[in-house]
Amino acid sequence: MEENIEIAKSLFQQNKYAETLDICNQILATDANSIEALKLIAKSFLTTRKIEEARLYFNKVLNIKPDDYEVMKDLGNTYQVIGDMNNAKKYYQKALSINASYAPALTNLGTLELHTGNKQKALSLLIKATESDPRLAPAWGNLANGYFQLGQTQEAEISCRKAIELNSSLFKPYFLLANILIDQNNFLDAEIACKKSIEINPNFFNSHFQLANIFISQNKCLEAERSLRKTIELKPDFVIAYNNLAGILKDLGKLEEAESLLRKAIKINAGFVDL
Secondary structure (H helix, E strand, O other): OHHHHHHHHHHHHOOOHHHHHHHHHHHHHHOOOOHHHHHHHHHHHHHOOOHHHHHHHHHHHHHHOOOOHHHHHHHHHHHHOOOOHHHHHHHHHHHHHHOOOOHHHHHHHHHHHHHOOOHHHHHHHHHHHHHHOOOOHHHHHHHHHHHHHOOOHHHHHHHHHHHHHHOOOOHHHHHHHHHHHHHOOOHHHHHHHHHHHHHHOOOOHHHHHHHHHHHHHOOOHHHHHHHHHHHHHHOOOOHHHHHHHHHHHHHOOOHHHHHHHHHHHHHHOOOOOOO
């Protein structure tokens, strides 16, 4: 049984969610109260955005172990991913009522407070998360975002680099670091950070858009054009990208396509007048 759990954990870490579900269901056929199997099933459903199924299995764990603060946090995540911040906050607070120093709940709650404009309260929670678990890379990334939104760019950069040092496979710290470096007019290093963000997550349109801005700042029009086209491919309703690309095409003498892009922007948003 323990061997099967380890296999299931390995499959989950490899993003093989269907295989994870198969192994875990085999475990549950023998032991219906296997908390590890129930958690892995719930997390697999959450990762694949099957929210109701995820909640069903998280709640099965709580029926067996009502004080499982990790599951409380995960239930909060099921609400956060659909934008229900009130219920997400409620579950993060429940997790912290059981374990006040649980870093994942602290950083998630801090991020919610940041989202709702409670920046000083958010920063306090985000700092506490990194103090509670200094090895939790996402906590450092979230703290960096908190500092950045408060205009404390030096602290934000330090936190970004700490997140990257702990886990170089997270794309958001690289993206935020690129933004910080742009503010410093350090476009060469910003380009490197932004490209790394795209390498990790090619489908995050904001990284492509920011890379285009970096190229524009360096008068690299052809590179900016490619990045803006990719931005529009990923985010077809992003009118600013249409406008910026039209400007570049105009400079390159491609007037007909530039006009076409502006008309598309206006069609998407009739109030768009930045022509």
